[in-house]
């Protein structure tokens with residue numbers, strides 16, 4: 249008896265049975281990929297079954313989340329789930345949602361579903377591992393495995409990931425490509441004729457091509473990949489979609505598109521004949537064969553013993569290197585780093601992107617585990633404040649702390665998320681706000697996974713000016729603030745979005761971002777200089793909105809975020825000249841503000857007092873706060889190409905227009 253084959257067949261049976269019982273899901277790909285994942289988990293992947301979050305573990309990132317039955321079945325053999333969990337796949341309250349969701353206690357490293365992101369997270373984790381290895385040596389040297397399918401290979405993000413991994417020489421990254429020539433609606437030949445091997449080789453990868461259902465070939469390829477000293481590895485495994493599928497007549501029903509996304513019994517094959525063909529009992533398919541249980545029990549024992557040895561080596565290293573050991577622990581504790589914010593001196597009147605650079609240059613020197621990145625805009629988004637105090641990560645040299653991501657915003661976002669998932673790193677990345685559109689699918693996943701990545705978005709409004717409508721964010725703020733309204737699995741706002749109103753508020757925004765270990769944070773920053781506000785209030789900023797100026801018994805509340813606050817203050821002078829009494833409010837985050845006690849909200853936005861909102865975004869950015877008895881002056885077009893001061897005049901972002909609009913409102 250071939251125990252390896254038996255275990256892979258067991259994974260196939262469990263995958264097919266779980267999908268059949270759920271009456272929905274994806275059995276075909278899972279059945280083809282079973283041989284690789286079985287060899288990986290039963291022989292190669294190093295982790296501690298008793299402590300799945302152990303920071304020194306190897307990590308496995310699944311890209312095609314639809315192949316979840318394969319991962320769930322394997323993790324059931326490995327003891328992370330019960331057979332009953334497989335029986336409730338995809339059902340209400342199940343521990344097994346349709347697509348895997350990050351849960352370290354269950355051995356799930358990443359949420360997957362949107363194809364392409366998963367293997368990019370793996371690259372981020374691999375970079376984080378090398379960064380740590382550079383600082384701490386052999387005590388931290390995990391291997392990062394990724395599993396990708398035809399869909400991930402076709403997604404554009406794989407271009408950025410392949411380029412970057414090859415360029416950086418990520419020899420700790422091993423990716424298996426489940427190449428079954430079939431995708432959701434067609435065979436792959438209908439959409440592609442590229443040579444994947446040559447593509448990855450041209451990016452500097454070590455590529456092997458094997459029969460992906462042959463355990464010996466898988467072992468040999470993994471051994472060669474592990475021995476490869478300077479390149480990331482791609483193992484192209486030619487696999488058979490729906491391996492083992494049979495019709496009622498006993499004919500092969502393999503390599504069929506129809507098994508991609510529906511139960512075997514609905515695909516044209518026979519569930520019973522298939523399970524019987526694989527050595528299972530169709531009446532009772534949810535069984536772990538005794539020999540397979542033994543294989544995984546033995547592996548579990550070996551892993552526990554190996555982990556004990558690794559802990560002993562780690563503890564010896566800690567004893568010999570107490571200072572480094574403290575740092576290592578602090579990094580992985582994910583506590584908020586100790587930062588003396590009073591030491592950050594802002595230049596009043598600076599653009600908030602420059603104020604952000606001031607903070608970043610301080611953080612670069614004082615937060616040893618922060619990695620900052622930019623998608624080829626560091627001198628514009630001002631992440632160069634960080635870069636100037638360090639240097640870029642490079643092939644063979646991970647002593648720096650800046651990642652030159654190249655022009656690849658989605659890749660960059662996912663790479664930073666992967667670093668966060670690896671642990672020990674505080675990742676931040678920047679680009680122009682308008683290009684947050686290229687990152688949105690990743691930001692959504694960061695929000696879902698509760699990853700506290702810092703997204704730095706400069707050039708926050710039409711004041712990009714001469715570059716014109718292609719570069720002028722309008723609806724982006726409203727769009728990203730939707731994530732402040734969307735709750736995560738813990739019932740919290742899934743993202744913190746901050747648009748500071750001047751240099752001093754930018755320090756506050758960074759402070760909140762660094763303190764926020766529970767969700768991603770967005771920092772939305774101006775290109776142009778902004779006069780300093782007359783009054784700042786850190787506690788008020790923490791509450792999402794606060795009163796900047798207040799006359800007794802105000803007749804109208806003026807509110808805005810970002811540079812529009814200073815425009816309100818200029819308009820206020822004209823209004824006050826006529827004796828109009830005002831309250832001026834800075835609202836860096838509506839999401840935070842709505843969480844405050846009603847009493848505080850009423851103090852900032854008193855009931856019965858008219859409100860005027862000013863936003864360089866769509867009016868709906870502020871409409872919720874202004875309410876039906878007020879008005880919002882916003883932007884309702886894509887913008888225009890002209891110097892920004894001309895645009896301010898033409899589009900009504902002036903003191904005079906504030907004066908006129910408020911007069912109209914009163």
Ligand SMILES: Cc1ncc(C[n+]2csc(CCOP(=O)(O)OP(=O)(O)O)c2C)c(N)n1
Nearest residue numbers: 277314361362363397398399430431432508
């Ligand atoms: C970004 C994204 N686009 C589309 C989908 C829908 N989808 C799920 S699987 C799949 C393609 C499946 O092909 P492959 O990756 O080869 O998986 P296999 O059919 O071999 O299981 C598609 C288009 C998705 N999950 N993510």
Ligand SMILES: [Mg+2]
Nearest residue numbers: 398428430431
């Ligand atoms: Mg496929």
